[in-house]
Amino acid sequence: MIEVEGLTKDYGDVRAVDRLTFTVRPGVVTGFLGPNGAGKSTTMRMMLGLDHPTGGTVRIDGRHYRQLHDPLKTVGALLDAKAVHGGRSARNHLLCLAQSNGIPRARVAEVLDTVGLASVARKRTKGFSLGMGQRLGIAAALLGDPQILMFDEPVNGLDPEGIHWIRNLMKDLAAQGRTVFVSSHLMSEMALTAEHLIVIGQGKLLADTSMTGFIRENSRSYVRMRSPDHERLREVLHGAGIDHVPAGDGVLEVEGEDAAHLGELAARHQIVLHELSSQSASLEEAFMRLTAQAVEYHAHENHRAAVPGAAPRPDAWGADWRRKGS
Template structure:
């Protein structure tokens, strides 16, 4: 488990993180979201002992990261896949990490196979593509078979097959009871991967909730209903207090309602329906709604 309590970080006169508190629980994949400059990277660095908090604490497995005797066997992390000596081979990069943490050397071959890099194990990392470097970074994170994973943009540079592989891998690791925290700007992918979301803006907590609840709370859903007697149906819904707007074809869009409500009213009014569906907003819509005021760098809209 990861526990962050009243975490604050100042860089001179700039406050990057302010009084941040949250818990990342085992058994689920937790997404860590926020606009650029929100303090995500700073928070992750404090969790991993790379930056010292101005106030508060960040604990992994109930201890500060710096107190872990063999950290790679407790926490696996990926913050910068390019932080590899370019003249080392993939296998040698992992071997020295294994040796530094008392990890059996045969584990290197295991993780290289797991991430699909067995064929390039003896190649120098300086010639790796972005996607290959990302896979090597994931191999390093998994090297100690840790129960906690902290990953920043884990699918960066991967092709669609690689992205799906990471999604399935993270889900499987969480199902084993591990704690998984991932940060990503790919909101569509996060919607498929994360069970729970921690959202921050300008260093403060914006939301700590399930992905489904976050979308539901920060975006509107619309019921789409289609019938041959669409005008009569609109009047029937209006008398029941539901507002609707016409859509292309014999279709209505009903805001602030559920399919159960609209379906029940259509049934009592004797309307035969050709369509009754819920159009749910995306995670991107919900994210923009909840963090719009916390965006640090905003580009001007271009006139058309």
């Protein structure tokens, strides 16, 4: 279990993390979300003792990270897969970590096989692709067979097979009763992997809830209805006291009603329906809605691709990025 209480980090006059309090519990994959600059990486670094907090505490199974005797046996982490000596082989990189943490040499071969790098174990890591480097970083996190695992952008550089593999690995680790904490910008992957979400913006906690609860609380759900007898359908809904909104092409959107109830209502009035479907937001849509006011940098929308010889429009290229509020 990871317990974060009042965690704060200041860099001069800038507050990167602002009194965060949350708990990451075992048995589920907990997603850690936030816009760029929200403070996710800083928070994870403080969890691992790499940055010293200005205030607050982080406890790993009841202890501060610096109090762990063999840290890799308690918590495994992937923060920066590139943090590897390029002249060492994958095997020797892991062997150094194992020896410094009292981990048997046999475990090195086991994790290399787990992540699919057994065939390149003796190759120097400077020749590894981005995806291979990610797999080696994941192997290092698994090396001590820890009960707590932290991953920052674990699918970065992985091919579709690799993404499917790491997704199932994280679910399996959580199913074993381990604590799994993962940060990612890929909403589609997070929606398939995480069961619980911690969302921050501008260093502050925005949400600490289940995946289903987060989407429900931060999205609009409605039922789409489409009929060739569009006007009569509107009259029936109006007569039943059901609010509806036209959405073009004969589609009506109805909030607060069950699709089955609406279908039965149409059937009683012998109205043909070409569409009757429940609509709910994706994780990405819910995330965008919640964090809209916490996004630090916004890209211009009214721009055109940079084409050689084409002059940029003054209104489009005044600045590529604008700090929120400037």
